[in-house]
Amino acid sequence: MGRRDDTARRNDIASALAAVRTRLDAACRDAGRDPAEVVLLPVTKFFPASDVRTLYDLGCREFGESREPEASTKIAEFRADSGVVDVVRWHMIGRLQRNKVRSVVRWADTVHSVDSVRLADTLDAAVGVARDDGTRSGPLEVLLQVSLDTDPARGGVAVEEVDALAAHVAASPNLALRGLMSVPPVDSDPDQAFAWLAVVHAGVLRDHPAATVLSAGMTGDLEAAIRHGSTCVRVGTAILGQRPIISA
Numbered sequence: 001m002g003r004r005d006d007t008a009r010r011n012d013i014a015s016a017l018a019a020v021r022t023r024l025d026a027a028c029r030d031a032g033r034d035p036a037e038v039v040l041l042p043v044t045k046f047f048p049a050s051d052v053r054t055l056y057d058l059g060c061r062e063f064g065e066s067r068e069p070e071a072s073t074k075i076a077e078f079r080a081d082s083g084v085v086d087v088v089r090w091h092m093i094g095r096l097q098r099n100k101v102r103s104v105v106r107w108a109d110t111v112h113s114v115d116s117v118r119l120a121d122t123l124d125a126a127v128g129v130a131r132d133d134g135t136r137s138g139p140l141e142v143l144l145q146v147s148l149d150t151d152p153a154r155g156g157v158a159v160e161e162v163d164a165l166a167a168h169v170a171a172s173p174n175l176a177l178r179g180l181m182s183v184p185p186v187d188s189d190p191d192q193a194f195a196w197l198a199v200v201h202a203g204v205l206r207d208h209p210a211a212t213v214l215s216a217g218m219t220g221d222l223e224a225a226i227r228h229g230s231t232c233v234r235v236g237t238a239i240l241g242q243r244p245i246i247s248a
């Protein structure tokens, strides 16, 4: 891109980000909540490291990615940028295949999509190795992805199995249980889905008081998510524009 295109892109992102922040503030006000309780997590999958840098310059310090090896490559490029000095936190929000775990634990601070004991065990072991060889320091923060529908293809642990998986993650030495995540079923009423998720979250909080994060809400449904207690909205399209149509 030429310099003029670069400037146009940065301006587009700046105004889109400001519009999303305004939307978030209004949603919090309507829900009687303090906007400081809700983290905006820009989702940068499919977009280049230069867009991440633009968001960083606009004050963002946490980002969501969902695909390997795209994320590893982009994050290495972003980290090599000498203009970046502050600590940035990376979130893996997409479905995680077990053969991608080794590379993901080198960059992810938080994984939002843990939905099985098998995946939790694979992550726990890989984080142990990465801590031993110095490629990461702390434990991995984990959110359990809860399935609110009956289609197992979309990922997520069934509501009946959430308690057992939460106990398993809490007992894993290299994992820290931080909360829940969900994507409402296609064609569902988001208010109904998020209301149910809030009930499940309250149940988990009884046994795991540190599991305070509720990752819920995207471009299309963030207002409903905030009405039902979301503490983290994952927003891609409204900030960076349309992605190519590939399911991710």
Ligand SMILES: *Cc1c(COP(=O)(O)O)cnc(C)c1O
Pocket: 043, 045, 066, 093, 094, 183, 218, 219, 220, 234, 235, 236, 237, 238, 248
């Ligand atoms: C891509 C993605 C998002 C962002 O969705 P938008 O509708 O573009 O805001 C949020 N959550 C997950 C899990 C995603 O994969």
